[in-house]
Amino acid sequence: MIWTREIEHKNKYPNANVISLGIGDTTEPLPDVVALSMANYARKLSTPKGYRGYGAEQGCKALRKAIAETVYKDIGIKDSEVFVSDGAQGDICRLQLLFGSNMSVAVQDPTFPAYVDSSVIIGQTGDVNRESGSYQKIEYMACGPHNSFFPDLSKTGRTDIIFFCSPNNPTGHAASFEQLEQLVQFAQENGSIIVYDSAYAVYIKDGRPRSIYEVPGARKVAIEVSSFSKIAGFTGVRLGWTVVPEELLYSNGFPVIKDYNRVVCTCFNGASRISQAGGLACLSSEGFKAVLSLVDYYKENAEILLETFKSVGLRAYGGENAPYLWVHFPGSNSWDVFNEILEKTHIITVPGSGFGPAGKEFIRVTAFGHRENILEASKRLRSFLS
C-alpha cells in the first residue's frame, strides 16, 4: 500500500520534505466567487426566506440547465438528461446498480480502479487470477504506447458495458475524434453501452473531443460521467453529474434514462444544495473564467513535469491534455521504481501496476500541487534521474 510506505518513509526520514505527486487531489483555493456563493447560500439557510429542504434527486433545474448549456454547448444535451450528483465515484456505483450482476464489462488496461472494484462488488467479474490480479470475466483492453493508447477493437471481445476514460486516468491520453468514432461504432455493432468518464475533459487543449457526444451516434450508445472535482477543485465539496441521453435504449427498446432516474430517486437524495450553489457559480461567466485559470495553473504544472522527464531522456505520456503523466521505465517493476524514487528524492508517485497488468513498467505522476512543490520535485527528479 502506498500510504503505509509513505508512513514508513516519514518515520525513517522525519526531517525530509516529502512531496506527494501521488493521489490526484486538487491543492489550490477555490475562486472567491465560488466560495462566496456557497457561503451566502449556507448563511441564508438560517433565514425563513432562504431555508430549503429536500431538492430534486436529479439536481436543481438551474444547475442541470447550466451544465447542459455550458459544458455541452452546441452538443445538444437536454437539461433533463443531466443528473447532478455528489461525484463521479458515486455515479459509477449507481450505474452498476442499474446494470446488475449479469452484465459483462470491459475496461481499459491500465484503468482507474473504481470501475473494476465496483464490478467486483456488484458481482460481474468472476474469479481473480492470483498471479496477474486480473478477473476472469472482465475484458481488459490493453492501451499503451504500442497502440497510441487506444485498444485494438478487432481483438476486443463483445461486452455489455465498456468503461472508457478520456483523458485517461492514469495514462493522461486523450482519445482522438477518430478513436472515439471507432469506439462508438464498435458499441453500435455490439449493442454495448459505453460509460464514458470525462472527469478531466477540461484539461484538453488541442481540440480533441471533450465529450463522447461530439461523435455522431454516441447518444444511442453512451452514458457520460463527469465531475466538478478536477474542473473547480471540488474534491472536498462533492459535485458531479451523469448524462443519460433519451435515445439510449436497452435491447428491448426501454429507455435507459427511465431506469437510471429510478435508481437515482431510490438510492440518492440529491447533492448538497450548498455544493450545487457552488456548481452554479462555477458555470457563471465570471466563475467559469476563474475556474479555467485554476485549470491553467495545473496545466502549467503538467508542462513542467513533462519537460523534466523528457530532459532526462525518459518517455512520459499524458500531461498535455490531462493532469496526469504516465512515465515509462522499460524493463523495470513499477513498485521498485516507486520505492527508489521515494527513497532517493522523497517524492511519492503511484506504481503503475496498481492500475492493471499493463502498468507494470510505469509510474503515474500527478500535476496537482502547489507550484513551489512541483518546481522542487522537478529539481530533485532531474538530479536523481539524469
Place this chain on the structure above:
Amino acid sequence: MIWTREIEHKNKYPNANVISLGIGDTTEPLPDVVALSMANYARKLSTPKGYRGYGAEQGCKALRKAIAETVYKDIGIKDSEVFVSDGAQGDICRLQLLFGSNMSVAVQDPTFPAYVDSSVIIGQTGDVNRESGSYQKIEYMACGPHNSFFPDLSKTGRTDIIFFCSPNNPTGHAASFEQLEQLVQFAQENGSIIVYDSAYAVYIKDGRPRSIYEVPGARKVAIEVSSFSKIAGFTGVRLGWTVVPEELLYSNGFPVIKDYNRVVCTCFNGASRISQAGGLACLSSEGFKAVLSLVDYYKENAEILLETFKSVGLRAYGGENAPYLWVHFPGSNSWDVFNEILEKTHIITVPGSGFGPAGKEFIRVTAFGHRENILEASKRLRSFLS
C-alpha cells in the same frame, strides 16, 4: 401518484391555499450557529490556509468522534464504527451493495418504501404480486394497532436481513425496550442482520431506546443508519451516518465492518466537507441546544395534530415519539380518504397503501411544517371530520 393529484388539484382550485402534510420535509430555518459554521467553512475554501481537497471516505475524525460521543453517549460506540455519509437513503443502497442479490429480506408492513425499492433494484425480491403489490421473496412483518405495531416474531420467517425503522416511518411508533430485546434475540437465533433506521430517534420523549445499541447483544446483530435530516433540518444539506459494530460478523467469522469500509471507499468519496462542518456545529453544546429546540417545535406540531384527530373521534397513532401520525379510517380505502381530504380541505396527506398492504385503511400525516399552516390545517380538519 400524489404529486400528479396535487397538480390537478391546484389547477382545479387555483386560489386555494393548499397545505402539504404529505412529504416529510423540514421547513424551519437552520440555527444560526450551524449555518454560520458552514458559511465560514465554505468562505475559507478560497484561502490557501482554509482550502481542503478529498477527505476520508468514512468522514472526518472530529465528526465521527462527535457522533460517537454525543448521539451514542454511554452506549460505547467507537469513532471508527461510525461512517459519515450524505444521508440515510444512500447508506441503505450502499448496504444493499454489501449484501448483494442473494440475501433474503424482511420489512415492517407498512414500511418506508426505500428498503423494498432498493431490494428490487439489487434483485432480492423475486416477482411482484400484481394485486397486492407485494414481492414474493420479501417477508412482510405486519405492524398495526392489533399487535402494538410490533411484528409477531413467532410467525415471522427467517431472513438474512431485517429492515426495522423506529420511530417508524410511516406509523410513528417507537419500539419499546422489550420489543427491541425480542427483535435482537430473534436476529441472534436466526443469524440475521438488523438494519435499524433511527432517523427519527431524537423525537422520542418517553424514554424508549433511541438506538438499537441500548439493547444488550445488539452490537453482534445490528447496523444502525441515521441522519441529520430530521435532527437539524439537513434535508437539503445532506448528512447522515451508519454504525457498523466490530462484533458484527458474517457466518464465516469475517467482520462486516471491513466489507462495509470497502464498499464505502469504492462507491463513495465522503460527504461534502461543508455539510460535515455543519454536522459538527450541530453537535457542539450551543448547536445541540439549538437543534433540539427545532425538534421541539415539530413535536408541538405533532401534538396539535394528534389532538385534532382525537377531538373528532379518530384513532391516530404515532405523533408522540415521532414527527408522523398514522390515522386510521376503519373500513375505508386510503386513496379515497386522501382524495376526499384534499378535495374538501385542500390538505395533502399520504395514502397509507403506498407503504404496504397493511396501510390500506390509514393516511400518514407529517408534523413538519410552519406553525401557522399546522394550525390552519387543524382548523380545517376539525371542521371537515367532525
